[in-house]
Amino acid sequence: MEHQFTKKIIEILEKNFGERARDVFEKSSLLQYLNIKTRSATRGSKARGSFANLYAIYVLVEDYISNGFDEREGYEDYEGAQFSAIFNRQRELPFGAKLQNHALNSRMNDEYKKYFKTSEFIPILRNLETKKYWINENLLKIRFHDVDFNIAKTVVDIIDSYVSAKQSAFQNFIDTCEKLKKIHERNSSEVESFIYSLLGVNIDARVFEIVSFSILKTFYKDQTVFIGFSIDEIKEHNLILYKTGRTNANDGGIDFVMRPLGRFFQVTETLDVKKYFLDIDKIERYPVSFVIKSEDSIDDIKEKLEKAAKRTYSVRKVIKKYMECIEEIINIPVLKERLRKVVKEGELPEVLNEIIKHSKVEFNYEEG
Incomplete structure (x- = not known):
């Protein structure tokens, strides 16, 4: 080769x-x-x-x-x-x-x-x-x-x-991000197109996870919930998404966690049902939202997972319990739709800033 x-x-x-x-x-x-x-x-x-x-x-x-x-x-x-x-x-x-x-x-x-x-x-x-x-x-x-x-x-x-x-390629990636930050006011469509280009099935898994996080964090941040231990103590809270560790680390951790709802998110590029159920087992079958690097429809993904589960597990109640633990499936089309909403809200620069920040951390980048 x-x-x-x-x-x-x-x-x-x-x-x-x-x-x-x-x-x-x-x-x-x-x-x-x-x-x-x-x-x-x-x-x-x-x-x-x-x-x-x-x-x-x-x-x-x-x-x-x-x-x-x-x-x-x-x-x-x-x-x-x-x-x-x-x-x-x-x-x-x-x-x-x-x-x-x-x-x-x-x-x-x-x-x-x-x-x-x-x-x-x-x-x-x-x-x-x-x-x-x-x-x-x-x-x-x-x-x-x-x-x-x-x-x-x-x-x-x-x-x-x-x-x-690879260092040179990454430097070019960072330089492109920084350049797009400067031209955003003049040409936001170029920034938008660049971020869309990072949402593909052939994109590096680490880049996909960083971009997914950046979009979702910005998408959720203006959404609020009301929580309190009593009626008199109910307060409004913004949803905040946290990145819990390095990407693709194989460390057994959950990729993102949301406060104050306690939602867990796991990023994956596979439809291996055993991998999904292993992630669910890590947290004692607590519901998990999966961010999947796939263009397949959500219905198709669910169908593939359920078929694979039936081939692997013979007990219907076990399969049902695991499938119920898949709280949400977020595929590439959903990420693109949420990016469009973020763009409409005028918060595209925030997505780009998050991409730059987490890319530098992930790739051990130091300012020259």
Whole structure:
């Protein structure tokens, strides 16, 4: 598979290996894996990045190089990298501040095996008792026509180049947002079109969650409810939507919560019924509103979920209870309709401000 960033990978290989660049690339399953994982480099900030699995490789290869094993023998006797050190290192890297341990522990290896089913090697080796980790050196040493090549520095160069491309794309995204803030008074339609473009099924999951939150927070903020412990204490309260954590974090949390109603919102891009019911189980079958990255109608989504539930669960009462816990389904058309209402209220700049603010937090962006 070749894409735009493949040219950059070959360029790096040519710099390091000259006329053998293509041979090394075709011989190395690890380089081919990097090629697969970097295809979003030139698709802009709205394309999903692959930092977790790439950084799992990066920190171990970096440790390999820092100990000089790319230029000497003896890695088979190395005591290994301490988990805490490489885990902290990946969080120091751009876009890595909130990465979890999943890629280091199994996810990266599992995905690698999915692409290279016949490979006799897996990239990451670990000792669960000592919490020590190694990169599989067999994947770093390439032998071609009786000549040995070590691709460790090339792996680091490729990932560095990919990260640089993603940083540049994100900087352009932020610059566009900031520019649109300034021209809003003159051309609000351009701002509106830009935000609509972020509500698509192919948009990065993190961007979709941020945009969804920004629209819904602004949509709800002028709506009020009356609450009190007695008739004399009833007061009017505005609905406030809070973002409860990082996007796409796999931390078992609920994405948004609304005060004072105590509504929970979960953002998803799947119609896997087990995922929905797992989210409901997390909070003991408390009702959840699902924000779904789908253009399907709400009726179609409900029908698909109910059909899948019937295939998975045999007890009708259980299925009914779970389905009743789906308080509301908010799909892409609903988000667009709510954005239109926000625009009519003249609050489009607030949506844009929320997008900028939460994007900077999510992508570990620091003002230059």
